Amino acid sequence: MRIEDVLKDSLSSVHESRVKEAMLYSLLAGGKRIRPNLLYAVLRGYGRDEAEGDSFAAAIEMIHTYSLIHDDLPAMDNDDLRRGRKTCHKQFDEATAILAGDGLLTQAFASAAASEVPSDIKGKCIAVLAEMAGPDGMVLGQDLDIREETGVTDWESLKTIHKYKTGCLLSAPLMIGALISGHGDDTEKWHEIGETIGLAFQIQDDILDVVLTAEEFGKSNSDDRNSKVTSVSLLGIEEAEKLMIRLYERGKELIRSVSGFQSDELVGMITDIQNRRK
Numbered sequence: 001m002r003i004e005d006v007l008k009d010s011l012s013s014v015h016e017s018r019v020k021e022a023m024l025y026s027l028l029a030g031g032k033r034i035r036p037n038l039l040y041a042v043l044r045g046y047g048r049d050e051a052e053g054d055s056f057a058a059a060i061e062m063i064h065t066y067s068l069i070h071d072d073l074p075a076m077d078n079d080d081l082r083r084g085r086k087t088c089h090k091q092f093d094e095a096t097a098i099l100a101g102d103g104l105l106t107q108a109f110a111s112a113a114a115s116e117v118p119s120d121i122k123g124k125c126i127a128v129l130a131e132m133a134g135p136d137g138m139v140l141g142q143d144l145d146i147r148e149e150t151g152v153t154d155w156e157s158l159k160t161i162h163k164y165k166t167g168c169l170l171s172a173p174l175m176i177g178a179l180i181s182g183h184g185d186d187t188e189k190w191h192e193i194g195e196t197i198g199l200a201f202q203i204q205d206d207i208l209d210v211v212l213t214a215e216e217f218g219k220s221n222s223d224d225r226n227s228k229v230t231s232v233s234l235l236g237i238e239e240a241e242k243l244m245i246r247l248y249e250r251g252k253e254l255i256r257s258v259s260g261f262q263s264d265e266l267v268g269m270i271t272d273i274q275n276r277r278k
């Protein structure tokens, strides 16, 4: 997979250290690479060369990996297993895991800054990345989640959490792909597509958390242990499943409606995500 080589290279200029070891431990642990592959698929759908997206693809996967490392910490979900191996703080220690997350977040913006796309477009892409990942995006979602995890009792509030926590980092590669392709006018539409797919993806994650063992899932199923209100606990598994399917179909319909975009590959990728078992 192209992104694996890009990620292996992405920290080559960073000095050897324990924190670099921990960053690589989590980054190269073999996640599904959904977000960078969404970026590549948008570029190809607009008829562009996927190599144009390498720096941002790496940046987004680094931000995603940092969020997983921090989410697994004792102060948050306190999980032992991630991507089929020990979580970063279990393999190293808590302080090193915090620094590994900090290092990945910072290095993500170094990677984005090194992109060779024209500088006006690069600036817009970096702004999208910061907004989607930061305190108006994923970080806000996590804040709402940890503060309200025992208090949320209705589906509308939970949807808001998922919109930020999961949707924003799925919207980012779609929006950045459109910007790099010279289709900046489409970014709002891609934002909505990311939110729709993100909600479907999160509901699916809640379902898999219930039906798979931690070993099959490759990560701890901690929702129950942490008494988390989820789409499954609020809607029941059958309704959750129906809603998930409706949202994935809506996402695909929106993708097909983007003008000047060859949608087959991306729609196929969404179907593969829909069929995932981990």
Ligand code: GRG
Binding pocket: 030, 031, 032, 033, 034, 064, 066, 067, 068, 070, 071, 083, 138, 139, 142, 165, 166, 201, 202, 205, 278
């Ligand atoms: C700590 C700021 C901060 C944010 C954490 C990522 C996250 C936000 C929380 C993790 C828990 C969770 C259920 C998040 C929703 C998004 C999600 C399902 C992430 C897992 O993404 P995958 O399945 O993971 O793409 P891999 O390992 O395959 O990359």
